[in-house]
Amino acid sequence: MSIKLPQTSLMLASTFTYGVATAAFQIEGANNTDGRLESIWDRFCKQPGKVKNSDDGSLACDHYNLWQEDIQLIQSLSVDAYRLSISWPRVIKQNGTINPLGVRFYKQLLSALKEAKIQTFVTLYHWDLPQHLEDRGGWLNRENSFKFREYADLISTELADYVDSWATFNEPFCAAILGYEQGIHAPGLAEPKYGRQAAHHILLAHGLALPVLRKNAPNAQVGIVLNMNKSYAASEKAEDLFAELMRETLDNQFFIEPLIKAQYPQILKTAAPEYLPAMVLEGDMEIISQPIDFLGLNYYTCNHNAFHPTDLFSNVKNSQEVEYTDIDWEVAPHAFEELLINLHKQYDLPPIYITENGAACADTLVNDEVDDEQRVRYLHDHINAVNNAIDAGVDIRGYFAWSLMDNFEWAEGYSKRFGLVYVDYTTQKRTIKRSGKAYRDFLLNRKHLSEQKT
Ligand code: FCB
Numbered sequence: 001m002s003i004k005l006p007q008t009s010l011m012l013a014s015t016f017t018y019g020v021a022t023a024a025f026q027i028e029g030a031n032n033t034d035g036r037l038e039s040i041w042d043r044f045c046k047q048p049g050k051v052k053n054s055d056d057g058s059l060a061c062d063h064y065n066l067w068q069e070d071i072q073l074i075q076s077l078s079v080d081a082y083r084l085s086i087s088w089p090r091v092i093k094q095n096g097t098i099n100p101l102g103v104r105f106y107k108q109l110l111s112a113l114k115e116a117k118i119q120t121f122v123t124l125y126h127w128d129l130p131q132h133l134e135d136r137g138g139w140l141n142r143e144n145s146f147k148f149r150e151y152a153d154l155i156s157t158e159l160a161d162y163v164d165s166w167a168t169f170n171e172p173f174c175a176a177i178l179g180y181e182q183g184i185h186a187p188g189l190a191e192p193k194y195g196r197q198a199a200h201h202i203l204l205a206h207g208l209a210l211p212v213l214r215k216n217a218p219n220a221q222v223g224i225v226l227n228m229n230k231s232y233a234a235s236e237k238a239e240d241l242f243a244e245l246m247r248e249t250l251d252n253q254f255f256i257e258p259l260i261k262a263q264y265p266q267i268l269k270t271a272a273p274e275y276l277p278a279m280v281l282e283g284d285m286e287i288i289s290q291p292i293d294f295l296g297l298n299y300y301t302c303n304h305n306a307f308h309p310t311d312l313f314s315n316v317k318n319s320q321e322v323e324y325t326d327i328d329w330e331v332a333p334h335a336f337e338e339l340l341i342n343l344h345k346q347y348d349l350p351p352i353y354i355t356e357n358g359a360a361c362a363d364t365l366v367n368d369e370v371d372d373e374q375r376v377r378y379l380h381d382h383i384n385a386v387n388n389a390i391d392a393g394v395d396i397r398g399y400f401a402w403s404l405m406d407n408f409e410w411a412e413g414y415s416k417r418f419g420l421v422y423v424d425y426t427t428q429k430r431t432i433k434r435s436g437k438a439y440r441d442f443l444l445n446r447k448h449l450s451e452q453k454t
Contacts, residue, residue: 001373003380003442007449009387014450017119017398018443019081020074020420021356023126023170025057026407028087030064034101037089039128040138040179041410044186055413061405062428067109071116073421073430074404078443081119083355083400084109085126085170086159092151094132103158110162119164121355121400123225124152124209125202126170127179127186127410134187139176139198142279145205152209156216163220166213167296167355168206171227172199172255184411193278196254200277200284203258207287224259225296225355228252228343230335232304234316239307246312247305250275260347262289272312294397296355299382301325302335325374327360327409327416333381340389340396351397357382358402360409360416363433370422370433379435383442401439405430 005011025041045056063070074082090102113120125148133144148168156166169175178185181195206224213222229251233244245267253265254275262285268276308314323331336357343349359378363370383399390396406419414425420436423429432440 001376001380001438003376003383003438005384005387010390011383011387011399012446012449014447015397017080017353018446019079019083019119019121019398019400020077020404021083021121021400021402022063022404022407023085023123024087024090025060025126025128026403026409027061027063027405028090029058029060029062031058033064034090034105035093035099036087036102037094038131039087039089040131040134040186041128043131043134044188047188050188051411052413052415055408055415057408059425060408061423064105066428067105068112069430070404071109071112071118073432074113074118075116076432077404077420077436077440078447079118079439081121081164081398081400082113082404083121083123085123085128086155087128088125088151089128089130091155091158092130094130096147096150098154098158103155106159107162110159114162120162121165121167121353122159122163123167123170124148124155125168125175125205127175129187138187139180139201140194142201142204145201145208148205149208149212153212153216156213160217160220163217165221165223165294165353166217167223167225168209168213169202170225170296170355171298172202172206172224173227173251176202192274196275196277197279199254200280203255203288204284206259207284207290210290210292221293223292223294223296223350223353225298226252226255227298227300227356228256228339229300230302230332230339232302232335234304234306234319237307240305243305243307243313246272247303250312256295256343256347258285258288259292259295260289260349262286292350294351294353295349296353297340298356298402299336299339299354300357300359301329302332303330323374325359325378326362327412329360331359331378331381333378333385336382337385337388337392340386340394341392344389344392344394349395351395353398353400354386354396355400356402357399358418360418363406363417363422365422365424365431368431370431372433372435375420375433375435376438379439
């Protein structure tokens with residue numbers, strides 16, 4: 001099994017960007033080094049029972065020390081681009097000024113990537129809020145949005161020369177809803193009302209940072225990354241169809257509509273007003289809906305929904321026999337295609353980058369090899385789903401596999417492996433999996449094809 005596209009595919013052009021992605025907290029380690037402050041994830045990992053096996057991010061993939069080796073690894077995969085995130089608590093001191101030691105790390109990393117001719121896609125917030133800001137209310141405090149703008153201003157001034165593409169946030173849904181409403185991610189608050197208010201402040205922070213990023217980095221693209229999974233109804237019953245609509249509205253439309261249409265989904269006003277943020281000030285929606293150069297989309301799976309009298313919907317398993325990954329997520333490339341085409345029909349979208357897509361597999365290292373056949377198929381099928389969406393008219397410019405290497409998978413700790421590269425957490429040895437080799441061969445073949453054409 002290899003990764004292949006039809007010969008005529010636009011995704012074989014050299015202008016289409018392929019990459020691999022990671023996030024700071026998941027790989028860096030070195031949490032007390034060079035003046036890095038505590039983040040909400042450091043604190044969350046210490047709370048008993050929150051993270052599987054009480055794992056934490058103190059060492060992770062030791063990328064803070066092994067970054068040079070990791071750049072070679074990225075290069076060896078033959079990708080065009082690398083998506084990473086900046087750790088806010090590493091680069092900004094408690095008094096709000098730059099921490100030069102933390103910034104030095106990213107300058108070295110990014111300039112080495114540029115030297116290696118790898119495009120740099122940087123996300124400013126991949127969930128690691130400084131704990132001292134959480135102590136002042138975190139994303140429930142409107143002031144935090146302005147703190148984010150200050151951070152974005154300072155760091156983009158420092159790194160402007162090295163960054164091709166800036167994303168303000170990764171997955172506001174997860175940061176706000178999993179973190180403040182469901183309590184399964186940091187900071188671990190579980191109040192129904194908190195989630196949507198935190199989400200509003202995150203979206204506001206995004207909007208506040210946009211002009212700052214544009215001013216400091218006029219040649220870079222600026223956007224945001226949303227996670228979206230396709231929702232289905234458990235049956236054709238009207239109440240299950242309603243459940244599907246609510247799931248889709250609360251998970252997806254709630255985040256994209258403010259950005260594109262300057263409003264929260266109107267249906268919530270009548271169907272579920274308790275899911276609208278309580279405090280939206282005049283002018284907020286205009287700030288949030290300023291144009292973006294790209295929309296990043298992270299896709300992994302689909303979900304099936306049955307009506308629930310108090311929660312609107314409850315998650316049920318697909319009634320058909322389907323394949324799952326090691327994290328119990330249904331493998332559904334057709335849903336990916338459908339999702340992309342639906343979004344294209346519903347909204348006037350900016351160009352899209354698939355900023356994450358990948359599979360967790362129960363990988364084992366045998367004789368220095370990892371035979372992750374399921375991940376190879378997953379990548380093949382999902383890259384082809386993107387290709388079908390492009391054929392149907394969706395403007396998609398890039399695809400990033402999640403993840404470069406196995407890493408700290410949030411509440412699952414190190415128990416779930418998403419990497420194209422296997423990490424032995426005892427020795428920190430990296431081994432390219434069969435999927436990494438398949439991705440590399442696919443990209444080499446594409447280069448070969450485009451050279452033949454020119
Ligand atoms: C996404 C996150 C990413 C990773 C993948 C599996 O929601 O953005 O950090 O954990 O899921």
